[in-house]
Amino acid sequence: MGRKRKSREEQTEATPASSSKQPKTNEGEEASSQSQSNQPRNNFEPYPASKVYRLIEPGPVLLVSTGSLADSTHNLMTIGFHMVMQHESPPLIGISLGPWDASFATLKKQRECVLAVPSVEMAGVVVDIGNCSADDDEVAEAGGKWQRFGLEALPAAKVKAPLVGGGDIIANIECVIEDTKMVSKYSMWVLKPVKAWINPNKKPGEGGKMFHHRGDGTFVVDGEILDLKDRMVKWQEYQD
Template sequence: MLIMKEVILEKALTYIEPGPVTLVTTADGGKNNVMTISWTTAIDFDGHIAIITGAWNKSFSTILKTGECVVCIPPAFLAETAVGIGMVSGADADKFERFGLTALPAKTVKAPLIGECMACLECKLVEYIESYGFLVLKVTRVVENENISDRRILHAVGDGTFYADGERYDLREKMKTKLPPGL
């Protein structure tokens, strides 16, 4: 018998959320900061992505003020570090120092890359939809760190549990007419 059992509404996001956990860096007058963001989405094939955040975070006001940030993808083995970064505000601590992160210079923005991440997306803020804290970003440069051997992306379920990437299915041949050139 196929029975669908109703559960609490809050469960909705746990089915939608599992995109990558990201570490988003900012620089305010030369002072680097980083926050954890798991509410992210790709928007189009022209390099637009979105992150969702709000005024309770220091990074949010810095992004609005400077119009830029870097969205970094930590390997799964940094899960506890990513959670730690998301539990402390840059208003109270230097998180690069506290979590042993290496700030590397970006090229198109002042916010830093994180040397321990497998990839970093340098981004400019193009639109802010205030009612939902929805920040639309244009990616201006992408860098990858091939020295990071753990290529597993971390996914937050939204209830304090996480997945690391497992088996990868290659269905490129089936959807090749929908893939942009170079991907």
């Protein structure tokens, strides 16, 4: 969830041009072409480009654990913006994690983290984790977010940041940073998973339901599974 402010153009993008003043000739042409570009196209009406993330918001919502369990500097935050970038050789995941997060500096320094996949039963807590910062006084006074939310930190195998424990966590993915080229421009970190853990009682589709942020504080929960494996004739190497 990047917190960049909307530009003025984006804010007005889907609003038909209107003005109480008599427009000058050029302005009139612009206004007319603007209103033309906002005319519905059959069953489609304009939608602000600045909000398209709500249409294609990826999921599931994840927790990012950073810092070190050994020296009790571990922290936790919530993300909704991420993507699979490569299946293998090596597997790669892109996450958007910005400098407005205290976790940013830790990730930059430590170059590793854990991505935990929470199930829907934890949705409220996951939102609360993303609505406070390790830098907040009340979080620090509570002894950090792990203590504040009563979360269990388990030692990871290959990174210093802890796994998130508990029966409502579907999986934990230990990651190291593969590439930081897009961080200064897009807050986009390319991570390489080096070890993963699954909760056998909460496998996706077998009891574990992930939830997906729609970008505006509403969420979609995993639902019906559509099995089209037989039609995926070109991509069978990606089926078990």
